[in-house]
Amino acid sequence: MSDDTYEVPVPAPVLLNQRVAILGAGKMGGILLQAFLKNNLLLPDQIVATVQHPDRAQALSVQFGVEVGTSNLAAAEFADVILLGVKPMQVPAVVAEIASALTPAKLLLSFAASVRTRSIEDAAGCDLAVIRAMPNTPAMLAAAITALCPGRFVAPEQMAIAHHIFQTVGRTVVVDEKHMDAVTGLSGSGPAFLYIIIEALAEAGVNVGLPRDVATLLAAQTAYGSARMVLETGYHPALLKDQVTTPAGCTVDGILELEEGGLRVTLIKAVKRATQRAKELASG
Secondary structure: OOOOOOOOOOOOOOOOOEEEEOOOOOOHHHHHHHHHOOOOOOHHHHHHEEOOHHHHHHHHHHHHHOOOOOOOHHHHOOOEEEOOOOOOHHHHHHHHHHHHHHHOOOOEEEEEOOOOHHHHHHHOOOOOOOEEEEHHHHHHHHHHEEEEOOOOOHHHHHHHHHHHHOOOEEEEOOOHHHHHHHHHHHHHHHHHHHHHHHHHHHHHHHHHHOOOOHHHHHHHHHHHHHHHHHHHHHHHHHHHHHHHHHOOOOHHHHHHHHHOOOHHHHHHHHHHHHHHHHHHHHHO
């Protein structure tokens, strides 16, 4: 047997020539940072991140093997692509802080809810390419859906970068900015609504005699499988519902209870209310 050893070639990172800064490596910023490294989108020396506190910066730097600091300006000066992950009310101050580092050659991706691309462009003081993004928390398992909308100065190749970035944590879709508040109300808030449904189904299972762990597993896997059916078959949910509902069977009786209880209308109202709140936040 030969003693020769063979080195398996490591593929080049997808965004080989881009340097990325994550300003605000909190929950979503941290998820994205981990996804970039796990999926070989970027090398560690292509990434910098910021947080507010030095102790947290040190801990994240050790955890991920990337440079993490507290200076948003230094990170923005380093980067070609800037991800803005701070809270919506912090955006004006952060953009003002990094304004001297912003140029038309850079791309800023904001996933701060309700903050308009135009407001960031105006604050930047130049023809800055701004893309607004709304991911959701299933990004933690690479199962997110992220809506993207480009600002006035975004080139096609910059949209391609945004797709690459957010496809590391799930799927992407492009929408007009006028729909972004609705996206916030539906897919941004939607996981919380679905967790309530899963919790309620599990409680119902306990109520009819199932052990709690079994009831929770049955409810969660049923929700997961049903979502996959919609995504992978392309069938309308109503058609898939009809495939489960046999005449005079168990399911139709359950559906009648749902309709009598107003579940459909309540969910519609929940999305509308969350959308309205997003609009209120946007208007200050």
